[in-house]
Amino acid sequence: MKISVIGIGNVGSTISFVLAQDGLATELILYNRTRDIARAEATDIQQALALTSYRLIVRDGELEDTAESGIIIIVASAPMPKQMQNRSELLSHNSQIMRTLIPPLASYSPNAIFINVSNPVDALTYEILQIARQHTDQIDWQQVIGTGTLIDSARFRDLLSTQLGIHPLDINAYILGEHGDSQFAALSSATIGGEPINADPLRQQMVEDAKHSAWKIFQAKGYTNYTVSLAVKLIVRSIVEDLRYTLPVSVLMEGYCDVFNCCLSVPCAVGRSGVHRRIETRLNEKEVLAFQNCARTVQQQIQQC
Structure with a gap:
């Protein structure tokens, strides 16, 4: 199964590694606003797989490279200041990020299952579902999941x-x-x-x-x-x-x-x-x-x- 991870920071890179380590994808696409970071992480993970029994393709890409993904994992987020007291403080910026990312992702992979990690998880999971429904009539509520509790x-x-x-x-x-x-x-x-x-x-x-x-x-x-x-x-x-x-x-x-x-x-x-x-x-x-x-x-x- 082709899996795309959107947002390759500390969390996105760790998620990508553990998925590859267990061979849960046939192809793993890493997308990040700064592509050099995604490329470096993809290369590092691909080389690490030489020490496992799994063979899969791990590569960086643009949003169009996520096309026909079976699973899309949303980890993209505004920076989290250390003095942050509540996840809802990220709502405004992260909501804007979803309005930018979800339309092309849903169009490229209308049958994908979305897993949302970005905070505040519950409000953004709802937002992702609503945005995706505006851009494809194939997505249903069962396909949008937040990591939640x-x-x-x-x-x-x-x-x-x-x-x-x-x-x-x-x-x-x-x-x-x-x-x-x-x-x-x-x-x-x-x-x-x-x-x-x-x-x-x-x-x-x-x-x-x-x-x-x-x-x-x-x-x-x-x-x-x-x-x-x-x-x-x-x-x-x-x-x-x-x-x-x-x-x-x-x-x-x-x-x-x-x-x-x-x-x-x-x-x-x-x-x-x-x-x-x-x-x-x-x-x-x-x-x-x-x-x-x-x-x-x-x-x-x-x-x-």
Whole structure:
């Protein structure tokens, strides 16, 4: 499958490397506004593949070189100042970037699945869907996915794993809603081996710790790249191999908890066609209200777009 990565900074280059390392593409196109950077990264990754068992083409290109991509990964973003306090601060500039990039990308690859990493993830995922629909009648909501709270859920499960003494992959617990300050843990439906995970104060604090851990990393080194790159690789693998993994990703809401017209993270079965179905997680009344609060936050951002 041909995969294109749009935006080759610290995150885009790491994503490109992990995808190539696992042989998840037959051809990998790296696009960056400064093409010399994309060319250097593509050459570096291509040469690194000589130390693996995979053979694929990794090259830089212009937007037209992304034509007929099966997956397009959006990582392009305005620079993130270290003093940034909220992802929504990137909204105005990144929305303008999407209005420039998405029309040609959608036209060149009308059947592609878009994976959005750029922040604020939920509002921009919605924006990407709306822009793409204006330029091709072939794209549906299932084809536009934001990484959303998949990253936050991984961080939360890592904290739970330490406390419970159980591998994170065996913990069924999701952070849902906005990839931002209003996110929440669906603890009422969280389990390990069918056993409920109690929502005690310590675990509620873990939700806050998971939420703020990214900011601590960001303030120290100016970006986060490893967790998000492996999250993208998990989504891509589920698509390429049609695995139908259940992943908390940001997709269009059409009545989930009475929420419409925005993108938020809910558990979704992800496979070759993109999102095969949204899974209706059982939420208690407090969690439903938290989900609706996330929707109001993201809808305000969408209105600003």
